[in-house]
Amino acid sequence: MHILIIGAGGMVGRKLTEALVRQGHVGGNEISALTLADIVAPTAPATGIATTRLASDMSLPGEAEKLVASRPDLIFHLAAIVSGEAEADFDKGYRINMDGTRALLEAIRAEGRKGPYKPKLVFTSSIAVFGAPFPDAIGDEFFNTPLTSYGTQKTICELLITDYSRKGFVDGISVRFPTITVRPGKPNAAASGFFSNILREPLVGIEAVLPVSRDVRHWFASPRAGVGFLLHAAELDLTRMGWRRALTLPGLSATVGEEIEALRRVAGDKAVALIREEHDPKIVAMVDGWPKNFDARRAESLGFTAEKTFDEIIRAHIEDELGGRIG
Amino acid sequence: MHILIIGAGGMVGRKLTEALVRQGHVGGNEISALTLADIVAPTAPATGIATTRLASDMSLPGEAEKLVASRPDLIFHLAAIVSGEAEADFDKGYRINMDGTRALLEAIRAEGRKGPYKPKLVFTSSIAVFGAPFPDAIGDEFFNTPLTSYGTQKTICELLITDYSRKGFVDGISVRFPTITVRPGKPNAAASGFFSNILREPLVGIEAVLPVSRDVRHWFASPRAGVGFLLHAAELDLTRMGWRRALTLPGLSATVGEEIEALRRVAGDKAVALIREEHDPKIVAMVDGWPKNFDARRAESLGFTAEKTFDEIIRAHIEDELGGRIG
Known part of the structure; x- marks a missing residue:
């Protein structure tokens, strides 16, 4: 099986690559x-699997064709510019x-015209497809x-992935990620970054800024x-989804206050004391339009799972990023 | 006020043009x-209003720019190829x-960069944005x-019209038309044509084919x-809609059987006898995925109205197309 990961250099892409190499099969x-x-x-x-590394901007002419010319069986499409950048640069977004x-979809279709080809495509969508006002649980x-x-x-x-799937050009699924927390590494341009910052930084003794109030509720899952x-998604039989190929994934609905109390339980008052509240009206306004809670029973019935507490999310971060120890 | 109608040659476009000329203002x-x-x-x-007629395929380079170069204040965008053709010719669709x-949206945005310009845009969408399975009323x-x-x-x-509106490039609304019945003139490539054919043809003494069973339920409004x-939509203050600029319009939910009984009431058994049932499995399968009924209370609260009975729909056709007389 040949696997193509588009956006393999990002945080989730790197972790996915490592997981695939570790398990060796899908x-x-x-x-x-x-x-x-x-x-x-x-x-x-480092792996015994034949690995090709490519620099490519799929939106430029001819680039998507190059990516699928080797006819990968399974494609993960994780590439995107983040919300803040897409909002600031309309054309680039x-x-x-x-x-x-x-x-990418057109390149896959063109390959299919040369000879039978219908790869599986797993696309990372986002809960940003929803906008307020919301019911209690979406x-x-x-x-x-x-x-x-x-x-x-x-x-x-x-919508495109579903239509191209329905027409038989690809076998696609779009999975709407909760806000991934705790993001390792440095903050990126995503306005949601503070949800991770207020855990990641205090866990290693560094101050972090909380730009919203503690009663803000949001929807989370760990990188793991x-x-x-x-x-x-890659292993799922997508015919079970009919032509409703976009799916809200399970997650944890929690307030920033609950997030902070979980930090206190795992890392103590010392860590919590490193969170400095400094409200940013611009971020407050943006966050106000974001989803707070979902009823993701369809994804659950299809076997997707996520953490049930913020303690689990924090412990996953400590195990995966900090070698199991708190600094 | 300068009004641009894109798709002015179609059935609804011609009727809209006539109505605008008749009332002289918006x-x-x-x-x-x-x-x-x-x-x-x-x-x-025939009208005293300065009228320009243009042949243009907006999807070709430079064409949309030409359409908005004269900076119309109000744009009706009715142009589309119908469902059957879009399904048969994927690229053209x-x-x-x-x-x-x-x-069109990009051309409007480009005009706005030259100097302040934010026209109102009324776009005809369709109940085809929904797909089965459905609740009793959508x-x-x-x-x-x-x-x-x-x-x-x-x-x-x-989605594009809403986002371009939110960004301040245009002031747009998308209105999801029920299936327009009775369509005057000749059948077009739309698979939904039979809903009109079984009324229009018998009303002038011609036989028509019904390709589905009489218990098929669907969602209707007249051309009027x-x-x-x-x-x-053109007169509505769109700020009342927030950034939810796509709207399901009111209509009449009725079965083909109810449609036929209305024909009987208006035009007698003689007309009904001209409907020949000849089931077409392909059309039966397509229709099965179409919406049957809506709860369009948002549009109603915004002042949109439609017929409440099929008798009204048929009488509107007789008045508007047959000079008030049944052949």
Whole structure:
């Protein structure tokens, strides 16, 4: 089985690559080749699997065709610019987040015209496809009214992937990620970054800024759960989904206050004292339009799972990023 | 006020043009100029209003820019290829129904960069943005899971129009038309044509084929109501909609059997006897995925109205198309 990961250089992409290399197979099929693509050629982990590293911007003419020319059996499409950047640069957002995906779908379709080819495609969508006002818990049949260009682009990609699947050009699924927390490494341009910052930084003795009030509720899953979502999607028989190929994933609905209390239980008052509250009206306003809670029973019935407490999320971070120890 | 109608040559476009010319104003603003565009230059009704006729395919480079170069204040975008054709010709469907709309939005945005410009845009969407299975009545917050490429393209246009509106480039609304019945003239490539055929043809003494069973339920409005939708949308203060700019319009939920009984009441057994039942498994299968009933209370609260009985729909046809007499 040949696997292509587009956006392999990102945080989730790197963790997914490591997981694939570690397990060596997907759904009983041995991984024979791995192609890792991103704007900058991603680093490859040490492995016996034949690995190709590619630098590619899929939204540019001819690039998507190059990515699928080797006819990968399974494609993970994780590439996107984040919400803050897509909102600030309208043209770039549509080019990368929408035209790039469409180019990939067209390249797959063109390969299929040369000879039978229908790869499985796992696309990371986002809860940004939803916009306030919301019911208490957003159900699987709630409508998509994104309040950002990023959310609009993700919704359009979901629609395209479903239609290309229905027409038999690809076998696609779009999985709407909760906000991945705790993100390791440095903050990125995502406005949601503070949800991770207020855990990650205090856990290693560094101060972090909380720009919203503690009663803000949001929807979370760990990076470990995120990789689990992708692997499960890759193994899932998608005919079980009919032509409703976009799926809200399970997650944890919690307030920032609950997040902080979990930090206190795991790392003590000393860690919590490093969180400095400094409200940012711009971020407060954005967060106000974000989803707070879901009833993701369809994904649960299809076997997707996520953490049930913030303690679990924090412990996953300590195990996966800090060698099991708190600094 | 300068009004541009894109798709002015189609059935609804012609009726809209006539209505605008007849009333001479929109929302208290006198109509000073009218631009009528379609793939083939539309015919213009006799009027004192300065009228320009244009042949244009908006999906081709430079064409959308030409359409908005004269900076119309109000744009009706009715242009599309129908569901049957979009399903049969995948590339043409995406080019006309999706890329064309995007080109229009980009041309408007480009005009706005030259100097302040934010026209009102009324876009005809469709109940094809929904796909089975459905609840008994589809509410205003039900999700879009189209089962055709046409429905996918309409949904994407809705999303784009909302995002371009939110960003301040245009002031747009997407109105999801019920199936317009009775369509005058000849059958077109729409698979839904039989809903009209079984009324229009018998009313003038001609046989018509019914390809589905009489218990098929669907969602209807007359061409007269359709024009009313567009005029009401043009006058509506869209800030009342927030950033939920796509709207399911009111209509009549009725079975084919109820449609036929209305024909019997209006035109007698003789007309009904001209309907020949000849089931077409392909059409039966398509219709099975179409919406049957809506709870369109949001549109109703915004002042949109449609017929409440099929008798009204048939009488509107007799008045508007047959000079008030049954043949």
